[in-house]
Amino acid sequence: MPWKETCAMEQKMQMIKCWKGDQFTITDLGFLHGVSRKNVYKWIKRYTAEGTAGLEDRSKAPLRHPNATVPEMVDKIIATKRRHQKWGPKKIVAWLNEQYHGDGWPAVSTVSEILKREGLVSPRIKRHRVPPYTNPFTACDKPNAVWSADFKGQFRMGDSRRCYPLTITDSYSRYLLLCIGLAHPTFKETKACFKSVFKEYGLPEAIRTDNGAPFASVGLGALSKLSVWFIKLGIRPERIEPGHPEQNGRHERMHRVLKETTANPPRSNMKAQQKAFYEFIYEYNFERPHEALGQKTPVTVYQKSTRLYQCRLPKILHMRDTVIRKVNCNGEIKWKRRPIYISKSLIGEHMVLKQKEENFWELWFNYYYLGILNVSTGKVLPMCPD
Secondary structure, three states: OOOOOOOHHHHHHHHHHHHHOOOOOHHHHHHHHOOOHHHHHHHHHHHHHHHHHHHOOOOOOOOOOOOOOOHHHHHHHHHHHHHOOOOOHHHHHHHHHHHOOOOOOOOHHHHHHHHHHOOOOOOOOOOOOOOOOOOOOOOOOOOOOEEEEEEOOOEEOOOOOEEEEEEEEEOOOOOEEEEEEEOOOOHHHHHHHHHHHHHHHOOOOEEEEOOOOOOOOOOHHHOOHHHHHHHHOOOEEEEOOOOOHHHHHHHHHHHHHHHHHHOOOOOOOHHHHHHHHHHHHHHHHHHOOEHHHOOEOHHHOOOOOOOOOOOOOOOOOOOOOEEEEEOOOOOEEEEOOEEEEOOHHHOOOEEEEEEEEOOEEEEEEOOEEEEEEEOOOOEEEOOOOO
């Protein structure tokens, strides 16, 4: 029988005291303390050999593990990890199997545990994931149907300053609308660039980007301040899936040529770098034929949009059977005096709610569907509309 959890050490000391006083037999001691005679003998033996320290509880783990990885293998695994610190357990197992044939190296999961036990694995930083884009992409069947935008990977120029090239292309004609080097990829600078392009070329129907800032966020609908502005202008923001650059393949192909031409090697400073970008824009649009265009140049295919940019944004139309709520400074709307979090990107904007069922309301921002609001739980579920 086990010792009582509340004061096991105290009971053991009391038992030893009674035993030393020769007042009780071993059977009596076991009965009084609720343990077997074998247990009494064990603790008396430990007390005699080690004193009070012998009464402390000991680990019940087995001294030997028949399935444990042999120390020689563990040493080689650790040595390989120290030599190749960027390698994970999969690469380490593959390399060891290649170097030492037939040694029966442990599974990847076992190697992972060994590396963790030795403190050779840094825990991954938990990152907020951008919600997936579930709407179908707009077809690239005419100029200005879809524009693609992205920041080409930043690089250091000759003066050690970073350059973040922002590029915008028309996906149908491959026409390069903008290629400008920015010191920082901030919302303010990016918006100013898009505004300049909108004034010159008009508005597209959709803009396709990746899931990074400032194009997207981890909030509801992955909307950022920039994509909220697009929606207010009547432009649908589209996002490719993470890890699938082929969904924006035309733009990525242009980026490869851009890097080879203007950033390999980088120019001495931003002024010289921007000059290289301007030269690339002219060559890409006016001189370089494209096989996908029947060997035509983009300038011969592209036409400016008939949708003109207007500084004054149109107001949201109030439909019948809908409720309007304004997002406050905390990113929340009020529903029957109850705060419901929406998104920081939508602060100051108006949400349109349309009842779907008794406790479920569709949530829209302008024409852009955000999800279903469950008024019972106060949560917005990113579900597709019927």
